[in-house]
Amino acid sequence: MIPRYSRPEMTAIWSPEAKFRIWFEIEAHATSALAELGVVPKEAAAIVWDKGSKAVFDVARIDEIEREVKHDVIAFLTHLAEIVGPEARFVHQGMTSSDVLDTCFNVQLVRATDLLLADMDALLAAIRRRAFEHKMTPTIGRSHGIHAEPVTFGLKLAQAYAEFDRCRERLVNARREIATCAISGAVGTFANIDPRVEEYVAEKLGLAVEPVSTQVIPRDRHAMYFATLGVVASSIERLATEVRHLQRSEVYEAEEFFSEGQKGSSAMPHKRNPVLTENLTGLARMVRAYAMPAMENVALWHERDISHSSVERMIGPDATVTLDFALARLTGVVDKLLIYPENMQKNLDRLGGLVHSQRVLLALTQKGVSREDAYRLVQRNAMPVWRGEGDFLSLLKADPEVNKHLSDAELEEKFDLGYHLKHVDTIFRRVFGEA
């Protein structure tokens, strides 16, 4: 996570200020719950809420205390006591640091995911708009980078929409994975704290109760969370790669928006480079990489060790901030993408009709030619076209073995573009619910 690839709303979630505020809320809710259970005085809880809500926690002061006690939660509680006064002794009763830390981390991840979901909605809206705009814009479909058969540019975007729609659902699942709360004490036995405190705090924070925690919330949840972000990032890479390909000089069917004043290259003034999508490709590599340490974090020793902590201090912000930035950047790219239908048509025509080879193949088999023979007939007329030696339709017409089965008119009918686009509506209805 670096400023260049960060957006303020997501970064704020990971600020010390936000963290201490969440810590306070967890502690204060727990104190309220204890007050309701009669364990601590109700007035104490009221004072904690009152003074804590008004206070601005002094990050520098907390850091100073931590340098002495070498324990962040104790440092915070010490500072809280400075603010709240003697009633502070009713705070954190029967709790352990991880009750605060783990629940806070999950609150942060939940909030982060809510931003990611909003990002995703914006991205989906942008893709949908451009997909309908170019629903029937013909373009060549390519497999292996080689021209295959016609598709539409809208179909390309429909694919992307369906993919990110799945990613959205995955994010929803991932959010559920980590939306839990644990207030279960030193080794998760509730020895010193009533399980109803956990239920109370969980409800107040909009979290589920962690069924069994062991000082820590189990890290398989977080592994699943960060692995999901890695998959979302990979889908970003896919669409980014598509744009990079489309912007290639030789293809030039689409282009990232290029603002006035922007310079593509310090040395070559003519350059307009797909730098945003190349950037997204790199960012995707990063988000993906963070899945690995998250998985290694699962196997904590016994009831817990703290090896996961340094990892999460990094990948918590790094993965969510980077993915948030990437989703927003991709949304901008899609939204403002310059699309060149005339170049798409030019490329469609480039192979001299070869993209219709399959239709000819099928027509021959339907006339009773064996598949093997039909394949051979088509291939022998395709190869000269490939080498730039002629036009596919003319060659086919001139091939007596082909002509024996297919008349000129029948052959010409096989070169109709509309044939390929007749089910675009079907696919759009599947993906968007309408066409």
Place this chain on the structure above:
Amino acid sequence: MIPRYSRPEMTAIWSPEAKFRIWFEIEAHATSALAELGVVPKEAAAIVWDKGSKAVFDVARIDEIEREVKHDVIAFLTHLAEIVGPEARFVHQGMTSSDVLDTCFNVQLVRATDLLLADMDALLAAIRRRAFEHKMTPTIGRSHGIHAEPVTFGLKLAQAYAEFDRCRERLVNARREIATCAISGAVGTFANIDPRVEEYVAEKLGLAVEPVSTQVIPRDRHAMYFATLGVVASSIERLATEVRHLQRSEVYEAEEFFSEGQKGSSAMPHKRNPVLTENLTGLARMVRAYAMPAMENVALWHERDISHSSVERMIGPDATVTLDFALARLTGVVDKLLIYPENMQKNLDRLGGLVHSQRVLLALTQKGVSREDAYRLVQRNAMPVWRGEGDFLSLLKADPEVNKHLSDAELEEKFDLGYHLKHVDTIFRRVFGEA
């Protein structure tokens, strides 16, 4: 995937024989659908089913053809034509190889997941049985590898149960991710094949229709699938690591079953090593590693490239076979685990009562001592015990500052083990639905 870490039922899913059988079913179902739509003669479909169902596909023959045509599906279709005769020309009409390959791969993954789910059920059953068996067996809870406070061995297993129950649900989600079928032709436009063929085949194979495919089924699905296996593997590593710790010479609270005739070490006849769980730790690393190339597979070029294929030929079998083996091995470990409650008790007693330090701390604060003072009082009596210089209870009793607030009887009450176990039933009910 190597024989040593493979089980036959899972391996069989990935055999050429199984693959060609699925290919046949996809092709034959598609031919039936075409026959229903009147595109090909119904008798042709009947003959395909009849001859294909009776035939044993000759893997060596198919390989031989492939060596010539360098294309596996064409090789299969050529062989199928040898079996079916002239009606074979109605097979694969309007389809592309990937319709067969991708749908087949998903069928294989679905079947593999069904085995994994059965494995998981067996594992959950074993953990549950041992958890209830040791629901109230006291043992020391450890954070950072250091004795913390008492838990029960059943609680440890309840945690594992809850974790693998989540893994089960993740596998169900992962199965849904990849349970799709695509029969959409060369670039996914259904140019040469009616979308109803896809619907027909999908239904027959128990799959969902892929809303938009582009010759290939999008690989974000598979990325999510293999990432999920990586998370499950990480949970296996966690429980395996727990057993390894428990079997350490100094801990020795549990032990992998050691059969008669087994030799722990060629050099040291006394050794009984946790080799199964160490092995599981290594296998987990492998399954986890396969998630990374699966994620890199997502960003195929344009409508598709074939870079994913070599990856999947490896990780398809490697990840599922290894995970199947690992789950079964772990089930055996749990099922037959030798558990030593008396050693757990010995370890519980090892720290001279220090594990009760928190209760004393809380009791002091409840008597009005500030948290900071209470902490200091407890710590100064704990440190000599830690160094082996005395018994915690005696030292506390002898500390006048402590004694001022807590009588001997009050102190003794704080050393009661039952205090820690009073909510075990609550947790069991959360996890197992009963206690």
Place this chain on the structure above:
Amino acid sequence: MIPRYSRPEMTAIWSPEAKFRIWFEIEAHATSALAELGVVPKEAAAIVWDKGSKAVFDVARIDEIEREVKHDVIAFLTHLAEIVGPEARFVHQGMTSSDVLDTCFNVQLVRATDLLLADMDALLAAIRRRAFEHKMTPTIGRSHGIHAEPVTFGLKLAQAYAEFDRCRERLVNARREIATCAISGAVGTFANIDPRVEEYVAEKLGLAVEPVSTQVIPRDRHAMYFATLGVVASSIERLATEVRHLQRSEVYEAEEFFSEGQKGSSAMPHKRNPVLTENLTGLARMVRAYAMPAMENVALWHERDISHSSVERMIGPDATVTLDFALARLTGVVDKLLIYPENMQKNLDRLGGLVHSQRVLLALTQKGVSREDAYRLVQRNAMPVWRGEGDFLSLLKADPEVNKHLSDAELEEKFDLGYHLKHVDTIFRRVFGEA
């Protein structure tokens, strides 16, 4: 590692037969050393060598024994005793299984690396040949997929040569990392075996002595080894990606060799796809993935645990066999690559001279125009060309502000291709030692 992506010579290194033969050699050399030290009778060592050298080790028999004793080295030694007779009791004296296993694994890795080095030499030779063949074949250099300035096809290959030459050196370093031998007993103290035995065996096997082993050879060596293979694989991916780009329909500057009888697509007979290099891209992902578990293997517990073993049983063969196959496949691709200089020229001309924009920029600054102004002048003439609205040279000539500084003749001189190629020889000399 699957047969489809395997070559027999490398696979043979990992066969059980090869492994048991190496085990025998280690044991027999150690027995010889013990005989020289007078610990065991010289005749015994002679008999071991004699009978063992003649014997074919029965893999099925060893497996059968292992199923009983659950220990592979003991199983082997038992089988060896069946072959050698009573003198077998002098074998493995004071050794531990890992002395055999780890030294054997390193012998296998050394042999595998020797094959990889031979592969690399063949690849380098192929690249060199093609590089000189096309040393002066002009082609457009592309940054960001956008035409930049002219290079030659030979330069592209010179870059690949330099990169694989570095990879070769890395492999040599990696080989050195794992070319060690340990015969140090149960925990590496030589308690029961003289260090001179280790020295003897190491020398016989062409290995260095492991300075300090702890039953196992430390796994940082293997981590470095497999990480290196991952880097080599990444370089393979780079060249493979280049070929895939060059073969794109719109670029079509080079093409994988396409044999007679080969079928590019079952549906589209005209297709010629870069399937080999796409395949290499996938294989690279796999080899790279194996680096991760190799790194996780380093942190074995105390003197050793066996978690690395299952990982290495997989990645030992998987990584080396796959990389060997990939290097050989890439060599074939380079060797037979179809290269189309005329298409390169066509692409060079595509941007209407824009690729010379930098020279114009520089010329303007040399005439005293500020860099900022020069940039603006060039960019404003480049943008119309980019949009297909005119020819760069004509537009520049017609721009009075440009014309003020550069005459028509001066401008024309800036469009000379030879200008860009004047240092090709310099680079070739740096890379190949000659030009």
Place this chain on the structure above:
Amino acid sequence: MIPRYSRPEMTAIWSPEAKFRIWFEIEAHATSALAELGVVPKEAAAIVWDKGSKAVFDVARIDEIEREVKHDVIAFLTHLAEIVGPEARFVHQGMTSSDVLDTCFNVQLVRATDLLLADMDALLAAIRRRAFEHKMTPTIGRSHGIHAEPVTFGLKLAQAYAEFDRCRERLVNARREIATCAISGAVGTFANIDPRVEEYVAEKLGLAVEPVSTQVIPRDRHAMYFATLGVVASSIERLATEVRHLQRSEVYEAEEFFSEGQKGSSAMPHKRNPVLTENLTGLARMVRAYAMPAMENVALWHERDISHSSVERMIGPDATVTLDFALARLTGVVDKLLIYPENMQKNLDRLGGLVHSQRVLLALTQKGVSREDAYRLVQRNAMPVWRGEGDFLSLLKADPEVNKHLSDAELEEKFDLGYHLKHVDTIFRRVFGEA
């Protein structure tokens, strides 16, 4: 990279100030070279050096310009022109941004590596000191976490020393990999800049010339670099894991230094946790993870794309800062490690003499008992000891079949600790060059 896990000297290398200073030096050296070649006026170069050396580059101002031109090097050059005045037009002549960026990145990596090497030297010194201090402190060697045979604590550290010594050499290699300079222009052809400029700048900066660059320095170098850091991190994890094991309550043979005022747990005042080494375990996961995107960066498109850049903006600082911190932290841990020889002795005695089982086994075979029989004899006496039912030596003496071959005196001799330590000096000499 977060402040908590950062050290100022390493962080400073990655500051914008340091970066712009290096950019300036590269540009200014290049201008000097151009002046020597007579391409630009010598006075211009002198003015650039003079004004630039005195200037403090204004990061905020550069950022402001970059927001407009969206290009960082152009922004810098614009700012430099503000400082230098009209002579600025002689700067960057014939160069491309990447000449500056890539050479700068390598300079930063070289400086970072120099810090890492200094860290490594400090770590090696600390390990060496403690190794000699405990050269002959007996402790139990453990395989699989199970007591095996005696070693010394010094031997454990000798192993660590040898491992980090290898890591040091790997860092030296990694430094060489990335210590290159490229000043080769837009696509690496030196079209607009003389190769002698590159040679001049390289020499001034203490770098090697990159033999062939293609606008960018090839990223296989960086992949190798970051992979190497990942291996070093894995070795850190190994030693950290060792300490964590040794500090376990049941083992307690060593302990991280615990300062006055430090609190192990907010809830449990008695806790002293190995938090530093747990932290190192997590940090190792991070550094390892960064190797993966570095490897994915290798396959840039054609002469270059910029996808590597976002990755490197993150992992450049993240990997080096984290590793620097980790090495320093580990050095502190080793340096101040509390070592408890008496507890080591206690643990050595724990298994009732079982650790001598191999010697008895060997003695029996030397008396003519077959290996299989000897193994059985030893194992049958070991198992009761394992179960806590008796003392190994007594049981062996009482076993008539054992007694037939080994007298009581002979048996007793097998239980001598010194036997295991006789080659410690040999190993120390191998590792440290002295004993």
